[in-house]
Each structure stands twice: as structure tokens, then as C-alpha cells.
Amino acid sequence: MALDTEIFRVRTGAEPAVVDIGYRLATFVRGRRDGLLSVFVPHSTAGLAIMEVGSGSDQDLLGYLRDGMSPDRYRWQQRHGPPGHGADHIIPAFISPRLVIPVQDGSLTLGSWQSVVLVDTNIDNPVRNVRLSFVAA
Amino acid sequence: MALDTEIFRVRTGAEPAVVDIGYRLATFVRGRRDGLLSVFVPHSTAGLAIMEVGSGSDQDLLGYLRDGMSPDRYRWQQRHGPPGHGADHIIPAFISPRLVIPVQDGSLTLGSWQSVVLVDTNIDNPVRNVRLSFVAA
Amino acid sequence: MALDTEIFRVRTGAEPAVVDIGYRLATFVRGRRDGLLSVFVPHSTAGLAIMEVGSGSDQDLLGYLRDGMSPDRYRWQQRHGPPGHGADHIIPAFISPRLVIPVQDGSLTLGSWQSVVLVDTNIDNPVRNVRLSFVAA
Numbered sequence: 001m002a003l004d005t006e007i008f009r010v011r012t013g014a015e016p017a018v019v020d021i022g023y024r025l026a027t028f029v030r031g032r033r034d035g036l037l038s039v040f041v042p043h044s045t046a047g048l049a050i051m052e053v054g055s056g057s058d059q060d061l062l063g064y065l066r067d068g069m070s071p072d073r074y075r076w077q078q079r080h081g082p083p084g085h086g087a088d089h090i091i092p093a094f095i096s097p098r099l100v101i102p103v104q105d106g107s108l109t110l111g112s113w114q115s116v117v118l119v120d121t122n123i124d125n126p127v128r129n130v131r132l133s134f135v136a137a
Numbered sequence: 138m139a140l141d142t143e144i145f146r147v148r149t150g151a152e153p154a155v156v157d158i159g160y161r162l163a164t165f166v167r168g169r170r171d172g173l174l175s176v177f178v179p180h181s182t183a184g185l186a187i188m189e190v191g192s193g194s195d196q197d198l199l200g201y202l203r204d205g206m207s208p209d210r211y212r213w214q215q216r217h218g219p220p221g222h223g224a225d226h227i228i229p230a231f232i233s234p235r236l237v238i239p240v241q242d243g244s245l246t247l248g249s250w251q252s253v254v255l256v257d258t259n260i261d262n263p264v265r266n267v268r269l270s271f272v273a274a
Numbered sequence: 275m276a277l278d279t280e281i282f283r284v285r286t287g288a289e290p291a292v293v294d295i296g297y298r299l300a301t302f303v304r305g306r307r308d309g310l311l312s313v314f315v316p317h318s319t320a321g322l323a324i325m326e327v328g329s330g331s332d333q334d335l336l337g338y339l340r341d342g343m344s345p346d347r348y349r350w351q352q353r354h355g356p357p358g359h360g361a362d363h364i365i366p367a368f369i370s371p372r373l374v375i376p377v378q379d380g381s382l383t384l385g386s387w388q389s390v391v392l393v394d395t396n397i398d399n400p401v402r403n404v405r406l407s408f409v410a411a
Contacts, residue, residue, distance in 0.1 A: 033139075051227070052215075056215040172277065238372060274407075
């Protein structure tokens with residue numbers, strides 16, 4: 001059977017960004033049976049997280065990533081991009097580019113304060129792809 | 138088909154805690170066919186990890202989270218809770234609130250030294266929900 | 275129905291290592307229908323990541339893990355192994371030992387620069403097991 005799949009694009013811009021993509025996910029699963037939603041980002045300098053947004057935590061995360069992985073502190077071996085691009089490449093090892101969320105009766109089972117966000121610290125790739133796949137129970 | 142689901146509560150108390158929830162997971166999958174178990178925590182200040190417990194690593198993890206994300210070091214923008222609550226909100230970006238484990242013949246395929254734990258640094262939410270969902274192969 | 279499963283061994287050696295295991299995954303899913311591939315490592319001091327390799331980022335990741343979790347900086351409670359072994363045990367809380375990747379028409383849906391790697395900082399376990407499980411859509 002074919003995997004029910006949709007790929008959409010997200011504009012993350014030319015600054016490090018945390019972008020809420022929950023609306024697209026909710027629209028994709030609406031009207032479906034129960035199952036699992038896979039969210040996958042086919043890029044090596046972006047990740048996915050489930051976190052609260054709107055109270056400053058999205059900016060706190062970007063600040064922590066910037067300070068914790070400072071281009072001044074490490075001598076990154078990966079040097080293909082602008083200063084600090086080396087850090088962009090190891091962030092997905094921690095904030096991974098894939099996640100699975102249960103779907104029940106056409107809705108994501110997220111908590112009240114949880115949003116699904118795309119985390120993109122790479123300032124050279126302003127547009128990203130996200131792949132949604134649904135597997136019915 | 139309906140997703141086979143169970144929600145249970147875990148007491149994490151008023152101190153940062155790493156709580157082994159493996160017993161509940163093992164009970165939930167016992168007697169089932171092969172498939173995938175999804176574990177999901179619908180909270181924005183808690184996460185899930187697979188790690189060794191009982192030899193000090195659980196305390197090492199809490200110590201590392203406390204020292205690595207010190208409220209004294211960062212000026213968190215999220216300030217709704219007690220001091221350091223801003224850090225609680227970015228931890229789930231790294232220790233994510235969801236995971237999937239293969240189930241074979243009614244047993245989780247964990248290694249000998251692996252436990253599934255709930256990581257909760259938030260001292261203001263002493264009780265947490267965990268959602269288990271099973272998808273048969 | 276039985277979960278379609280294969281376990282293979284990876285030599286990670288006696289130094290911290292990031293090992294590309296993508297070839298084994300691609301071979302396992304070749305010729306299959308659409309579905310989800312679960313990759314699971316049954317060890318408490320190893321993890322899985324999706325990242326670029328071949329441009330230095332794999333060494334950058336190992337350097338960051340070593341410097342960020344220095345055995346000199348923390349007094350790890352877990353002390354069963356060589357110096358720094360305590361850090362090996364908390365790394366899987368951040369670089370988790372399991373992931374799920376969508377499979378479409380017998381291929382992993384990885385991006386051009388993404389590789390699936392086994393991250394093993396533990397110098398005392400030179401050989402590791404990896405469990406692959408496929409669930410058809």
C-alpha cells in the first residue's frame with residue numbers, strides 16, 4: 001500500500017528561526033482514522049522539536065543554541081559556509097530532523113502547550129521542505 | 138481501526154526527577170503481536186529518554202541539565218515560573234517528549250541496560266501523563 | 275503478523291566514533307513497499323543521528339561531545355568504566371538510540387546530505403548491534 005504522503009515548504013528566512021508548523025500537520029491528519037504521523041525534514045542543518053511557543057521559549061532555544069555552540073569557542077572542521085556554519089551541522093544530532101506523533105480520530109495528541117516547530121539555524125537556506133507521512137493503525 | 142491507547146499518570150514530585158516507567162510499558166505490550174509502541178508525553182516541560190538507571194547516570198543527567206542550562210548563566214525570556222523555569226521549556230527540544238520502540242512477540246526490544254525514563258525538571262508539576270499507543274505490524 | 279526484523283553488527287572500535295550505517299539500511303528496505311523503518315540500538319552508551327558526514331561534521335560532533343561533557347568538569351556518579359565513562363551514559367538522553375524513517379517505494383526518504391550514523395563514545399565496546407524493523411503502510 002502507498003504511504004499517504006505530503007511535502008510542503010516552509011520559509012525560515014535569513015536568520016536563525018523556530019517556525020511553528022502545527023497548522024500544516026493538523027490539516028494533514030484531519031478526517032483520518034487513528035494512526036501515526038511521521039514528520040521528516042530532509043535537510044542536514046535543520047531539526048524538529050515539540051515545545052511551547054509564544055512565551056519566549058523559542059527565542060530562548062535559539063539563544064541557547066547560539067551561546068552553547070559558539071563559533072568562537074570551537075574550531076569547527078566543517079567550514080563550507082559562513083562563520084558558525086559548523087555548529088549548524090551538529091545541531092540535528094541533538095534536535096533531530098524526524099519525529100512521530102500519534103493521531104487519534106483525526107487529531108494530533110499534543111498537549112495544550114505543545115507546538116511542533118521547525119528549528120533552522122542555517123541562515124543560507126531560507127526555504128525548507130517538510131515531509132508528512134501517515135500510517136493508519 | 139482504532140489506535141490501541143492507554144494513558145497513565147506518573148508522580149514526578151516537586152524536585153527534578155528521572156522516573157523509570159518501563160514497567161508500565163512492558164505491561165501494556167505483554168501478550169501483543171509484533172509492532173511499534175509509541176510513548177508520548179503531552180507536556181511542554183518533560184521529556185523521554187532511554188538510558189541506564191541504578192548506577193548514578195540518572196542523577197548525572199539531572200546534574201548536567203542543571204549545570205549546562207543554569208538559570209544564572211542565561212537571561213531566559215520565558216519567565217512564567219520559578220527561577221530556572223525558562224530552561225525547563227527548552228529541555229524538551231533536546232530530550233524529546235516522544236519515542237517509538239519496536240515490540241516483538243509481546244516484549245520491548247530494549248537492551249539489558251536500557252530503561253525508559255520520564256525526565257521532568259519542572260518542580261511545579263508533580264504529576265504527569267504518559268500516552269502509550271500500539272500499532273501492530 | 276511478524277515484524278520484519280534484521281539485526282546487524284557494527285564495528286565502532288576503541289575510539290569514540292561516528293559510523294555511517296546507511297548502506298545497511300538502504301539494503302534492508304530495497305524492494306519493499308511503502309512504510310516506516312525503525313532503527314534501534316540496544317545499548318546504553320550509543321545513539322543514532324541523521325547528519326552530514328564527509329565534511330568534518332562527524333569529527334565536530336565528537337569534539338563537541340568531548341568538550342561539552344568533559345570528565346574533568348563534572349564529577350560523574352556513574353564510575354564503572356574509564357575516566358569520562360559517566361558522560362557516555364548520559365549522551366543517549368540527547369542522541370537517542372532509536373529513530374524512525376519513512377520508506378517510499380523501497381527507498382529511505384533521506385535528503386541529499388543526510389546520512390544515518392551510529393554515535394559511540396564508549397571506548398570499551400568495539401562492536402555494537404543495530405536492530406532494523408519495517409512496518410508496511
